[in-house]
Amino acid sequence: MMTDNKLVFLDYCDLYFEECIALFDKNCPEFFANNERQDYVEFLEKQAKTYKIGQIEGKIVAVFGLDIDEKNNRASITWIMTCPSVHGKGLGTQMISYAKNIAVDCKVTHIDIATSHLLTAFFEKFGAKKTTKIKDGWGPNMHRVDMVLPLL
Structure with a gap:
């Protein structure tokens, strides 16, 4: 049982691959469509250089990416998720706060978010x-919603 809900953020590396896939599987099909799994695998294998893992007591319970486009002063949140057993415990808020801090440090003015209809209220x-x-x-039945989070 986790006694402290404070996330420790670390950069993703291949050692975390299996735990990240397990986290995706725990969120599928409720928050991700089954057909997205292969896309996530390919992302972890080839594009995860800005991906962060969030640990509590050494266990990965949250992940997200933040891709920075310095030329346009924008960023994009990618593959954000938490373990279902910790939903509602403030971890999503910690991830958004951490992402916003990184973005502001990089002079980003907006964060673009591509999410599902199930999570729009969270980002709002x-x-x-x-x-x-x-x-x-x-x-099927997993509607894409594009959103923008202004930082200024």
């Missing part, structure tokens, strides 16, 4: 606004 709590919605954009 932080001031994100919906920009587009694509029915079945992530897969």
